[in-house]
Amino acid sequence: MTRPTLIRRISDLRAALSAPRREGQSIGLVPTMGYLHRGHMALVDRARGENGIVVVSIFVNPTQFGPNEDLDIYPRDLDGDLKLCAAHGVDIVFAPEVDDMYPEPMATTIDVAPLSTILIGAQRPGHFQGVATVVAKLFNIVQPTRAYFGEKDFQQLTVVRRMVRDLSFDIAIVGVPTVREADGLAASxxxxxxxxxxxxxxxxxxxxxxxxxxxxxxxxxxxxxxxxxxxxxxxxxxxxxxxxxxxxxxxxxxxxxxxxxxxxxxxxxxxxxxxxxxxxxxxxxxxxxxxxxxxx
Missing domain, CATH: 3.30.1300.10 (Pantoate-beta-alanine ligase, C-terminal domain)
Structure with a gap:
């Protein structure tokens, strides 16, 4: 079991992916906020079966949390995440710091309206704007062949698919069915x-x-x-x-x-x-x- 390469900086990740990209290897991206579980691993396993290189991003994105939401207490366990990624054959874990992803306040954001303002978007104003923007940044940084998202967050998946169509990203978006515990609870x-x-x-x-x-x-x-x-x-x-x-x-x-x-x-x-x-x-x-x- 080989431990994946842990990369913290955007520039280092781009450098690490340049050679496999030149060689024509496909790259699968699994964007996450960490504290990984069986649901995430279903995405990873799908990516592993379909790509030459698998990148898992771990980034608790502050721009998708509201002022009274759970950013500060969102669970984190990078060491445990790395062990899970190793067990499932991940090549690279990209875990950037906030100051690398957002070196200054964002002047450019992505709003996939009206999909981003209905349902959960109405309960959490600005949430999907934060999601779409950080996913677009990750797509630009990694330039994956395919990106994998769970169907449990169905509205998020729909928002990402529409953003990819609207902005002509050359990326296949793969939705993976919800993974459930033995008693039926969706893994989260x-x-x-x-x-x-x-x-x-x-x-x-x-x-x-x-x-x-x-x-x-x-x-x-x-x-x-x-x-x-x-x-x-x-x-x-x-x-x-x-x-x-x-x-x-x-x-x-x-x-x-x-x-x-x-x-x-x-x-x-x-x-x-x-x-x-x-x-x-x-x-x-x-x-x-x-x-x-x-x-x-």
Whole structure:
């Protein structure tokens, strides 16, 4: 098991990638904020199978956090991250300092409106502007052949895909299905901050998504009724806060009235134990095609 090369500076990473790029090797990028887990490793494994060089970036990006959000307490464990990356064949871990990524206040930002201002973007103003800007910077720095994102953060994936199309990045964006724990909870770095009681309560989210899938499979086509059922199930968990539940067209995140043949995604956010949990389920409403995209 070879430990990946740890690179801290943008200039050093560009230098390290120049030779494999000249040799025509493909480069896979997995952008993360660290505190890696099985979900991240699913992205890494996909990248490892499809590219000559795999780069994992680890950067807790301050520009995507609001003033009252959890930047200062966001979990960090670079040594543990490096060990996981070594076990999964990562070539380079790029872990820049904030002063290298943002040597001065940014005068240029990227706003993928209206995708960045709806749903989670309405709850966290400026969040997706920060995400799009830092991802664009990483794309410019690494110049990957492919970049890998989890479907759990479905709106983020949609924002990145649209930015890549709009700005003509020559990069393939690969969405990887959500990885779940044995009890159904979506793998997330924030899960580590849940108390045992809250961790147990959090399984209500995946069970509510199971309910949504079952309702559509059973013939329910009214998106409001499906969303209400999901809300009611989550509301029955006394430790959970008020959830937001939306059914949207999976490709564009446009609003859905009646569920038809076009795949829809159920998007859920739930505050629980001081942690904002995110989850999603893509559902196909056409008869005989009620197969949600999941992975255990």
């Amino acid at each position: 770095s924030r899960n580590a901050r849940l108390s045992p009681a809250d961790r147990h309560a959090a399984t209500v989210v995946s069970r509510a998504l199971d309910l949504a899938e079952a309702l559509v499979a059973g013939g329910e086509r009214d998106s409001d009724k499906v969303a209400d059922a999901v809300r009611q199930m989550i509301a029955g968990e006394k430790r959970a806060g008020t959830p937001t539940v939306d059914l949207r067209e999976a490709g564009t995140l446009s609003e859905v009235g009646m569920i038809g043949e076009t795949p829809v995604v159920v998007l859920v956010t739930v505050p629980l134990g001081g942690v904002l949990l995110l989850d999603q389920r893509e559902i196909h409403g056409a008869a005989g095609a009620n197969q949600a995209r999941r992975t255990a």
